[in-house]
Amino acid sequence: MRSSVILLLVGISLAFAGKHSLKYFYTSVSGDKTFTATGLVDDVQFMYFGINTKKASPKTEWVREIEESDYWKRQTHLLVEQHHWILNTIWTESAGEHTYQITYGCEWNDETGKTNAFRQYGYDGEDFLFLDLKRDEWISPVKQGFRTQERCNNETIRLVHWKNYLKMDCIETLKKLLTLGKSSLEKTVSPQVSLLQKNACSPVLCHVTHFYPSDITVTWMRNGQELKNVKVGKLLPNEDGTFQKTVTLQTEADEWRKNEFSCVVKHQSKTFRKTLTEKEIRTKNKTAAPFDVTVVVVLVAVILSLSLIIGVIGYFVYQRKLKPALSGSASKCWLSFCRISGYVTANTSPSDSENTSQSSTES
Template identity: 35%
Template sequence: MKAVHVLLLFCQVASSVRHHLKYFLSASSGLQTFPEFVAFSMVDDIQGGYCDSRRERPELKQDWIKKLIQDYPHLLEWYGQECVRYQHIYRANIDILKQQMNQTGGVHIFQRVHGCEWDDETGEVNAFNQFGYNGEDFIALDPKTMTWIAAKPQAVIIKHKWDKDVIYLEAKRIFNTQGCPERLNTYLEYLKGFLSRTELPSVSLLQKTPSSPVSCHASGFYPDRATLIWRKDGEELHEDVELGEILPNHDGTFQTSADLNVSSVPPEDWRRYDCVFHLSGVKDDVVTKLDKAEIRTNWEKPSDEIVLISAVVVVLLLVFITAAAAAVGFIFYKKKKVQRPPSPPDSSSELSEKLNPET
């Protein structure tokens, strides 16, 4: 009986892991402060490459994708060409949809997410290829029947046209079942080392005014299993301390902060306080003494003001990006080792699905 219990416990723990590769593409009109076209890739929710209509070349967001491009430099040029090509096609698609729906001005968003999900235990692959317009589902490909599903009445005509494109459907079937999972496995090999790394942060003491709390700001650490606390005489403080959330940086690392109210702390007692950063799996902590000479502020030195404002801007940008994504209706659809280079797919397997394929 005991052996059966242990076996059941093992079965519960040893669950499979689902990995996914997703490509997000979005075109917009009527947004003056936002690029007209944006595209980026995600592997297990970790961003790889990024491009938009305001950049001449794709941007490599993480070290793992930079390493992959070093090994296969032709991919960077190919993705750059694809980014430019998709810009024109997706802008045209917005114009077509606006005409079909009798729309003129205002903000309009055309989006696509496609890729695949792979179970590392069963080998099962689930592909997806979905389009949205103005924050709502528009049309999607059923990977089992290889037919299009119209989510809007305006998409029915497009569905009938795309269902007849047997060349594209066959190419997409091959990409869904072979190309996408093979590419995902290759990316996972490069991602493995990236995920197993540990990076300690740079820690700064920030203060807006002499009466403001002192913020201990740690940025650039990985992974996000970390703590940041204030201590007095070696004992952790809970009163007069406000802990911040762990937030992502643009480069895949993380940042966090802990504020200490020093209004009631006599100057001679400051040396009794320190800020302690602990990263899971790392033996030595990063300890920063509470020292007025080390505080960066915007009320004393102009050069320090730049540093403080930069730290605040990082947080504001994260908030803005989140808000902007929600405003334009971004829809994040949640739905064995291969030793081969991630070659670009044939152009027929990555068609842009023009809304007027006959022209």
């Protein structure tokens, strides 16, 4: 096993320069007793296990070339055992529907040689327990996990096992997978950068998509200085195997007209800079300049003036036509108009007035 890995590593070239990762995600739900496992190398899924099929299977063509013929059988056996352990240990002590998660993996920078690793457990979406490799101990951030923390730290063999796996075996497996997937994983796709905005009052989004590999830096700059008060979105996968990311800037239109705001994207393929201007910003994939508040105010004033003039003219015309027919029944006409419109006379109680006005509005 160890020798075959070494032979495969000979093919690694500087084309892989940068940080690489191998991650595993296990998820189990107590209610329906489901269990899934996913493996990713450089954020690309290469393995999947589902309890319905009870079989670990490759998700990419290049990973099928793993030399060991029994590799997938061994993976299946380990994951079935993991599922049984969760059923017999975790869910026997829990009532109701809950979620249990295990996340572990390692990182390797082939330029600096620096490595990192992690293993952590989650319960109902919250951190429950993690392995601190610098202190060589398990730590729980919540009171409910203190007993588990103490028990795990007393199991010296288990601690040594995971320490050796994460610092040595995991790194070797990562390097092997990088070699197997070299033709696919070392491809480089330059990102597409767009500045998006729903309307003039909405935040401005720097949307970066269709890039590979996933390692990317997206920042907003104001007059050459990096802004810290921005909202950084999560890295998301696209259907074609590339990635996307969004970083949101909250600023007023007047402010970015008077200053230079730029979205700077750094990817191993290229560095991009998009300066925030009315020409660059887009709304629903169409170029759209922000509304000018002054123009809006003028338009509203003109419309109101025209409405007032039309109303006055209509009133005098109405009075001239109605005056010959008016007599002592004028007060009755006015009272009828009030009732039809939902208004009431002055001697009506406040509660009646409120109810009548509401019914008129609803109708």
